[in-house]
Amino acid sequence: MGLLDQDVIERFGRDGFVVTEGMLTDDELDHYGEAIDAAVARRTEGDRRTLSEKGTYEQSFIQCMRLWETEEAVRPLVFSLALGQAAAELLGVDAVRIWQDQALYKEPGGRITDPHQDATFWPIGDAPLISAWIPLDGSTRGTGAMAYVPGSHRAGRLRPVNLLHTTEPYDILADPAVAGREPVTVEAPRGSVVWHHGLTVHQAEPNASEQMRRTFTIVYIADGARREKGWHTFPLERAGIGVGERIEGPSLPLAWPRVAGDLPEPPGELGRPTGPQ
Template identity: 50%
Template sequence: MTTLADKLAPYATAFRRDGFVMVPDLLGADELDRYGAAVDDAVARRKRFDNRKLGDKTPYEQSFIQCINLWEDTPAVRPLTFHPVVCETAARLLGIDKLRLWHDQALYKEASGRLTDPHQDQPYWPMVETDTITAWIPFDGSSHTTGCMGYVPGSHAVGLRVFVNIFKPEDALEILKMPEIKDTPPVYVEVPRGGVAFHHGLTVHMAKPNLGSRTRRVHTMIFFRNGSTRKNNFPHDSVERYHIAIGAPIDSPVTPIAWPRAAGDLPEPPNAPISELFANAVKLGAFPDKAGRADR
């Protein structure tokens, strides 16, 4: 009998070499319809007080609408964030036996939304270890027109070299000038509906603008190896809420085990409040407005 691990073997080889891979047919059409509607509702609820036009937003916000930790306040999203096939695939690609969630997030690129600037993810996470991976799920698939992702092959092997302030687009192109990758063009990957794109936390990546007439609807999950430890005092809600000390394992209800889990076993949302450091992000809908919502 062929197992998922057997099927994923060639994809894992490509992931180790390139730092990204697209795995087709991980989600069915009915799942995409159901989960897409759930994330749509969650994003609409989080952003219900934001009536700004696209041109009135910051360049960062013009790249995408970002709603983090939807699994906490939207029960219908939880089975997607902890989808057993997607989570196992992430673990197999990384080659690890136990995976935790760092956070999930919707990244909705509006029609006419600008490009996403090149960057690595790892600098934004106060984590010593770099066994990290993002699952990128476009509910309608993605294309060059609608804002598919681009990756610099092999850039994950360069290590953590440049902190890109993605809030300042004028600084973002500096990462592409690293000597090790300056002559390596990005590879843009279209994702068919049902496919999931994965990239390493150290892979330099970006996305095209959305030239289509509809919002590019994407849900992502960021995972990390169980046992990873906090690196420094760089503020991040995934470690602040339960006061994870520098050098301590990142292990709390905010970052539950994602794989392996028993079938149908979904973690309960944390009860710890969002740190006051992120009060403004809560007001903007980027984070849940309160922990452990009663609507679950």
């Protein structure tokens, strides 16, 4: 039986993003928020840099990836059956795998997250990909809310944006495929999940508040997707997946369907690189 209303699925298909409210309770958010905070604190301890001392990419957010592998307390969130089922229904596929999860904490004063498409960072062709962007405190304008260019996922793969700013900038919003379409800023009450398609052009506004913008995201890929190109990509190299092979294995586990309560074991080798890889 379906979890989401047909109308929600249709809006996602049309716009490439949608908000689903009431996916997580306050208690769950308190519990997971504490565990994610602790993981971020542990992984960043020793980093005494102020925001202005950081590079451009890190001024957009503190990024801590693949928490499901190291944080037992976060694992049930990443393998939430409701979230996995919703991801599969929005993509219109039977099964989804975890591509990655991450905490994205935008510091007070943190800069814009530059507009980009996620899927272009990876050699996965047109494989259906979707992100669950979970604002642990809800999301309001002025505090790093996300904004999406409606329908841009239907423009296909555009050029990858260099979020590290190490090459000539490419303004994806000026790309003829999407030019003239304004990103729509999305607010979401606590408990919501904001979903976007892997090809939706999106950005996040600066965090003008005094509080950390605490977000956790889970990126799902359709089961059965194959690697299309050979360029180095950490999750695929680690899993030993060659061009043309199916994207699967212990480090890329199924999120839906699964048996309730059956959480996967993390792979032996823990990888923690950050950045848009």
